[in-house]
Amino acid sequence: MTSLIGVASSPFPSQTSHHLPYRSNSISSLIQLKRDLGRRLLLLRVNCSSRQVEDAETESEPKVVVPNSTSGDTSISAYSWCAALGGIGFLETSYLTYLKLTNSEAFCPVGVGGSCGDILNSSYSAVFGIPLPLIGMVAYGVVAVLGIQLGQESMPLGIGEANGRLVLLGTTTSMAAASAYFLYILSTKFTGEFCPYCLASVLLSFGLFISSVKGLGFQEVQKDVGIQLLTVLLVVSTLSNSYNVSQPTNTGSAMAELEYFTTEITSESTPFAISLAKHLRSIGAKMYGAFWCSHCQEQKQMFGREAAKLLDYLECFPDGFKKGIYMANACQEAKLEGFPTWVINGEVLSGEKKLSELAELSGFDLKELTEDK
Numbered sequence: 001m002t003s004l005i006g007v008a009s010s011p012f013p014s015q016t017s018h019h020l021p022y023r024s025n026s027i028s029s030l031i032q033l034k035r036d037l038g039r040r041l042l043l044l045r046v047n048c049s050s051r052q053v054e055d056a057e058t059e060s061e062p063k064v065v066v067p068n069s070t071s072g073d074t075s076i077s078a079y080s081w082c083a084a085l086g087g088i089g090f091l092e093t094s095y096l097t098y099l100k101l102t103n104s105e106a107f108c109p110v111g112v113g114g115s116c117g118d119i120l121n122s123s124y125s126a127v128f129g130i131p132l133p134l135i136g137m138v139a140y141g142v143v144a145v146l147g148i149q150l151g152q153e154s155m156p157l158g159i160g161e162a163n164g165r166l167v168l169l170g171t172t173t174s175m176a177a178a179s180a181y182f183l184y185i186l187s188t189k190f191t192g193e194f195c196p197y198c199l200a201s202v203l204l205s206f207g208l209f210i211s212s213v214k215g216l217g218f219q220e221v222q223k224d225v226g227i228q229l230l231t232v233l234l235v236v237s238t239l240s241n242s243y244n245v246s247q248p249t250n251t252g253s254a255m256a257e258l259e260y261f262t263t264e265i266t267s268e269s270t271p272f273a274i275s276l277a278k279h280l281r282s283i284g285a286k287m288y289g290a291f292w293c294s295h296c297q298e299q300k301q302m303f304g305r306e307a308a309k310l311l312d313y314l315e316c317f318p319d320g321f322k323k324g325i326y327m328a329n330a331c332q333e334a335k336l337e338g339f340p341t342w343v344i345n346g347e348v349l350s351g352e353k354k355l356s357e358l359a360e361l362s363g364f365d366l367k368e369l370t371e372d373k
Contacts, residue, residue: 078215079146079215081211082143082147082168082208082211083151085208086146086208087144089143090140092140093133093137093140094137097131097134097137100125101131123327124185124189124243126242126329126332129332139174143172146168147168147211165215169213169228170228172208172209173228174232174235176205176208177232177235177236178235179201181236181239182201185243186198257321258321258322260320262291263297265297265300266301266305267302267304268306269306269308272355273302273304274310276303276355276358276364277310279362280312280358281312283363284312286313286314287313287341287342288314288330290316290321290339291315292317292321295351295352296339298352314330316330316339334348344362347361
């Protein structure tokens with residue numbers, strides 16, 4: 001109180017009383033402002049540090065890499081191609097199989113009809129007596145089914161996807177090898193002739209092989225190169241052996257080309273020959289021969305003119321003998337080794353036979369001769 005009174009009684013009372021409150025308020029404001037700025041700076045530092053921690057945590061988290069589905073899409077696309085091409089090949093070979101089994105003529109484009117039919121009916125159209133279109137139909141069907149199943153990733157009969165791919169690759173490799181062999185046959189045995197069905201099948205086979213390789217992957221295919229080469233050798237050797245067996249034994253220059261002709265039978269038929277001929281026909285016995293075969297003509301002369309007409313005789317070269325055209329389908333299926341050939345009660349008999357031998361082999365009873373009289 002004394003100090004206050006002393007101050008108040010100083011020589012300048014009015015000035016002192018007005019300036020002291022103003023300074024104290026200003027100082028307080030400055031102190032408060034400083035504290036507010038300090039708090040704000042601290043808050044900013046905390047926010048920045050928290051963001052840095054979040055960024056660090058984000059960087060430290062393991063990144064999940066989504067696998068690229070390009071390879072899967074490529075596989076599915078390749079197997080879809082296999083299914084499509086296999087389906088087309090199945091339809092083509094089904095048509096040719098029907099023609100082969102019914103002995104019908106194939107529809108060929110104008111201008112190539114003769115050569116087209118000649119190739120499809122040649123001895124190269126069967127493998128060990130099995131029609132080649134039938135083999136192709138089975139192969140194309142297998143490829144089409146495998147392509148569909150692999151595309152859907154659901155293999156039948158418990159076959160794994162890896163095994164299914166290997167089966168598909170093996171099948172298409174066999175088809176491509178066979179097609180390459182047939183191209184060689186067409187270029188060497190049927191020079192100047194054209195077969196659209198054959199070329200279409202070749203293109204389909206190579207397309208299937210490429211699609212299967214693409215679906216499996218080149219690295220995986222390289223692991224199985226040995227098996228593929230063995231498959232190719234097996235296919236080529238099988239086809240070569242089959243065609244070597246089916247070719248006629250007489251291939252000299254004099255037999256290069258012969259037009260079909262008939263030989264007149266001049267001998268008369270005996271009652272025994274006529275009865276034997278009727279008996280042979282009744283039990284389904286067949287005689288296979290060729291128009292140029294002298295032993296076949298001698299066999300017919302034994303029966304005579306009337307009896308020979310009663311025999312179930314099959315001509316193996318009805319269109320003549322010329323380059324690229326060999327035995328008829330029925331003769332190929334019989335697996336003949338020479339001419340003439342008899343098939344009596346399921347037994348194959350090669351060579352010319354006496355009438356008495358044929359009677360004994362067929363079980364001909366002389367009572368039938370008496371009844372005919």
